[in-house]
Amino acid sequence: MTITVLFFAQARESAGRARGTLELPEGSRVSHALAALELEHPALAALRPHLAVAVDQQLARPDALLTHGAELALLPPVSGG
Numbered sequence: 001m002t003i004t005v006l007f008f009a010q011a012r013e014s015a016g017r018a019r020g021t022l023e024l025p026e027g028s029r030v031s032h033a034l035a036a037l038e039l040e041h042p043a044l045a046a047l048r049p050h051l052a053v054a055v056d057q058q059l060a061r062p063d064a065l066l067t068h069g070a071e072l073a074l075l076p077p078v079s080g081g
Contacts, residue, residue, distance in 0.1 A: 001026055001068035003033065011051065011074040014043035024066065030055065031062040033072055050077050 003022050007015045015037075022036055030053055038045045052075040053060050066072070 001028070001066070003066055003068070003070045003072050005033070005037065006071065006073040008073065008075055010047055010076040011044060014047060015041040022072075026068075028066050029062065030060050030064045030066065030072070033066060034062070037074075044074075047074075047076055051075065052077075 001024055003024060005020045005022050007018055007020070012018050022033060022040075024032060024036065034044075034048060034051075034053070038048065053062075054073040054075060055064055055066065056071050057073075
């Protein structure tokens, strides 16, 4: 199955792009997608403990099931002042 990945803030900097696609086996979960993305973009590993992940614009847990065509967004913590 193919999912779309959106990279925001530090995740975009770590991946070197704002958007991409990822091929995963049917039955994959958010945690599988994150592991695959870390293999492709090792710099994401440092952000992983701090990432919020959304699937189709809804916050998702690592065990959430992904479906073909899903949109996965990586949302690093945001600070401001």
